[in-house]
Amino acid sequence: MLTQEFDTIAAISTPLGEGAISIVRLSGNDAVKIAASVFKGKNLAEVSSHTINYGHVYDHETLIDEVMASVMLAPKTFTREDIVEINTHGGIAVTQEILQVLLRHGARLAEPGEFTKRAFLNGRMDLAQAESVMDLIRAKTDKAANIAVKQLNGSLSTLINNIRQEILEALAQVEVNIDYPEYDDVETMTTQMLVEKTAHFQKLLENLLATAKRGKILREGLKTAIIGRPNVGKSSLLNQLLREEKAIVTDIAGTTRDVITEFANIGGVPLELIDTAGIRETEDIVEKIGVERSVKALNEADLVLLVLDASSTLTDKDRELLQLSEESNRIILLNKTDLPEQIEIDHLPSDFIRISALKNENLDAVEEKINAIFFSGEIEAQDATVLSNARHISLVESALSALTDANESLSAGLPVDLVQVDVTRCWQILGEITGEAAPDELITQLFSQFCLGK
C-alpha cells in the first residue's frame, strides 16, 4: 500500500485548557533526535523504548520547564513511527513554548488529524478505526465513547471484512459455475445460489443498520426541550441532568477528555438542549412565539420534557402546555413528589413519571422511558457492534440497495452476469467503510475534520 517517507510532526495533544498536565507529541524518524536536542537529563537517543524519562527542556541556555519525556520507538506506537511525548505541568504558555522550540529544531507543526492519518497510512488501523478516534474525541457521554472504543478495537471492521469475504466467495462460486458450463443446469443452480446468498447478505446488513438509530442518537444526541410553568423545577431538573459524568476516561492514551457540557446526560443518552426560539427551558413558549410556531418548534424537538408540579393542583398554564405538546415525543414529569401530592392525576395522560429533581429521585424511570420511545425498549447488547457514524450508515444503506437491485434482477430472470455486477458493487461500497476502496480525496477530507494534536 502506501509506503511513504514521513517527516517529523509535532503538536500539543491535550486540550488547551487549564489541565494539570499537557502533552506535546512528536512523531516521525527524527522524533527522538529532535527531542534529545532540547532535553537535558538522560540522553534520549540512548534510552530504551517505552520508557519515561525525567529532565528539563531548554531553549539553548534558557530553561523552559521540568518535564517527563516518554520515548516510544516504532513500530509499537500509535502511528507506527518513533514517538516522543513530552509531559509538562506548566500552563498553556509553557507548553506552547516547548512546541515552538521543537519546531525550531526541525519538527513540523502537525495538521489536524495527522497523527491518526499516519496511523492509518502506516497500516496501524483502517479507516473505520481511524474515524472512531474522532468519534471518541467528540463523544458526548460514556456510552457514545464505548461505541467508539469498540470500533477502535476493530469490531465494525471485522464484521464488514467478514461480510465482504463471504460476498467474495459467493462471487467466486458464480465464476466457477460459469467456467464449467458442461455441468447440467448451471444457470438455474447459480441463480438459486445467488438468491439464497443475497437474501443472507441482506439480512446481515439489515441487522447492522437496525443498530444505526441507537448509534446515531448516542453519538449525536436527542434535541430536547424542557417546558413547564414557572417554579415547577425545570432548572433543578436541568442541573441534575448536567451533573452526571463530567469526564470520559478511557485507557487509550491521549483520549481522556471532558464531556461537552451543553449536553445533558440521561443514562448515557446525550440530550442536546435546543434553543429554537428560546425553548431550551421555557415557561412561556406561547407568549414568546405564538401557538402555531410553538407547536411546530416542539414537534421539531426529538424529545419534550414537560414538567408539572405534583405538589400543587393543575393550572390553566399546565393544561395549555399539555395540549401544546400532545403531538410531540413527550414525557410528562410530575416533579416534587417528595412533597404531598396535590395534582389531579386522573386529568393527565396515564404515562407520566413521578420524579423529584431536588432529591434526584426516579430519573432512572425517565431513562427507561427514553429507551422505550427511541429504541423500542430493546436492551442494548453489551458486545453488539453498533453503527453510529453517518458515513458508515449511508454506505451500508447503499450496499443494501445494491443487493435489492440484485434481487430484482434475479426475480426478473435477468442473466447472472448482470446480477454479479450489483453484488460486486455491494462488495465495493462496503470496502469504503474500512478504507480499502476509499478514494484519496475522501481520506484527506475525513482527516481534516480532526482536532489539532490527534
Ligand code: GDP
Ligand atoms: P423552574 O422555574 O421551573 O426552573 O423551577 P426551579 O428549578 O427554579 O425550582 C423552583 C423551586 O422549586 C426551587 O425552590 C427548587 O428548589 C424547588 N424544587 C425543584 N424541584 C423540586 C423537587 O423535586 N422537590 C421540591 N420539594 N422542591 C423542588
Ligand code: ZN
Ligand atoms: Zn428555571
